[in-house]
């Protein structure tokens with residue numbers, strides 16, 4: 149069974165074909181980095197215009213690479229939130245049109261569920277597991293008891309971890325997206341050069357990154373001669389410590405011995421190393437998607453859709469995108 153997935157939730161136009169809920173046949177991602185780079189962040193209007201230009205070529209390439217025609221496609225899946233509303237609208241309208249014209253069932257997917265399940269494109273972790281979803285817009289921790297069974301136990305109170313990477317990159321005079329820039333710069337810096345704050349919120353598993361961002365800003369103002377590599381590495385170490393501690397704490401307290409990472413920030417080399425090291429000391433397994441499946445891609449949307457499709461969870465043409473859309477269990 150082939151599912152065509154479409155994701156235009158933010159600044160990547162992506163289409164993929166996944167077979168039987170796991171095997172990637174094609175996964176095309178067209179990024180817009182060169183458009184937004186000079187602004188130090190995503191310009192929503194430019195993002196949606198570019199999606200309009202790219203959606204058909206990207207879908208066509210995914211179909212061609214899979215050597216498939218619409219007759220071969222069992223369902224069309226699309227991210228309908230959360231994300232930038234103008235960007236989401238392009239993917240949702242396009243998927244609805246394809247579904248209507250070709251009489252193929254439409255499946256609505258929460259983009260966060262796509263990230264959370266992306267590991268299933270490469271591995272089959274047993275349930276339950278702790279899911280740390282860290283992207284440009286979200287930093288959430290869930291307990292996952294099965295497909296469609298998600299309980300959120302922690303979230304950021306302000307900035308997402310990826311947003312903090314992007315803002316610090318901008319403060320240091322580099323472009324968007326900031327994560328890969330800071331990751332590379334940090335390899336040449338000293339992570340213990342500056343002791344940036346590691347925020348913790350008493351009595352819960354929530355995160356806060358806005359204080360860290362302000363601390364970096366103040367530090368740069370006060371000591372502008374500090375090597376950028378040291379600032380980057382010290383900032384990254386603070387984010388990595390907080391993400392690692394919180395995910396391992398949830399797993400330990402809930403008695404779950406598996407942590408699954410996802411979202412763009414989980415491509416971070418320091419985070420991948422540290423969380424494995426700390427968790428494995430406590431006999432907790434850590435599963436990491438390959439870096440190209442951590443960032444936005446439509447294969448994860450096709451994969452998540454498989455489980456909705458076999459449960460008869462089909463959307464209709466009244467489907468609309470939503471910028472804000474918490475991930476809740478299938479039974480509400």
Ligand code: KG4
Pocket residue numbers: 158282283284285286309310311313314325326327328331411412413414415416417442443444
């Ligand atoms: O999951 P994603 O592609 O899109 C969203 O759903 O937001 O995540 C994008 C975020 C950006 O903030 C980007 O800077 C960050 O992921 N990112 C990284 C790395 N690669 C991407 N952050 C840290 N280290 C990386 N290597």
Ligand code: ZN
Pocket residue numbers: 259263283284411412443444
């Ligand atoms: Zn994403």
